[in-house]
Amino acid sequence: MAGIRDLYEILGLPRTATQDEIRKAYRRLARELHPDSSGDPATEERFKEVTAAYEILSDPDKRQRYDLYGGGGPEAFPFGDISEIFEAFFGTGTFGRRREPTPRSRTRRGEDLRAGVLLTFEEAAFGIRRDVTVDALRACDRCGGSGAEPGTSPTRCRTCGGTGQVQEVRRSIFGTVMTARGCTTCEGTGQEIQAKCERCRGEGRVAAERTIPVDVPAGVAHGVELRVPGLGHAGRAAGPPGDLFLSIAVKESPVFERRGQDLFAVVEVPMVQAALGAELEVETLDGEDRVKLGPGTESGTVIRLRGKGIPNLGRRGRGDLYLTVHVGTPRDLGKEQRRLLEELAEMRGEAAGGGPAVRAHLRRPT
């Protein structure tokens, strides 16, 4: 009750305002706050408040009653919000317009369904048709989804008389206040099932395992959610079905790291190959490919294989494959190999394998 504001305050007027001043204040505020000109919910609320206040204060009779009972400040005012004040002065309905109760339709959209799909790295890259088994509610075939035993049909709800609403009467100092609530017997539908279907117990739907072939598109990534329209739970009373959402999980590749649609891998190149150059056979998603390595290839060199990455999801084109060269140092030199390397070191003036300390060349990291 503390939230309710004084009707004069709502219109920005003193209690001594004349009918003319009330009318002028209302016109000005209504122009300012009209819902058509803003669309902001807060403004719309304020518009309703202003309208309600005006309708009471512009009627000398109602104004007098308000001044008598509602004028003692917020504490003295026995209502939760402005619509209740309004109901107190105008009877049932919201802001003077009596609403005809209309029952809600029994029809409901089915709930969405979720399932997980685990794919190998290659399946995610190139797409796959996968059978997904889900527990989905489907329309009951005994009652055709109505929930009523065959040969019977839903009847008018006895609690609410088919309106879907139950009227409640409260007494207040201004007289009786009527409020309407959704009927709990029929969930506001106005219809009651007396003879419930034996199979679905009146639900109209039964649980059933269903296997759905799903085409997972090429290029999906770990963690994405695919929406398959219409394959969720069946709707109630012939309502449309929900959707199926598939959470995609993708196994890691032992070779490739995926970043977006690009792939990254390290290619191990032995020291001598790196020095002399070589033609390499490398593994790609599409099978073996050939890569030419120039003589004197350094560790850290990046080789880009265009179009050898992951296909773009839902459009043409593919990412690239990036190979970073890692030059490997031999650790298993035999006697003869060691002698050859020592010979090479001597020829190049690169002291190695013991002896006096060697001056090393430093540079800034790049």
Ligand SMILES: [Zn+2]
């Ligand atoms: Zn049934």
Ligand SMILES: [Zn+2]
């Ligand atoms: Zn009812």
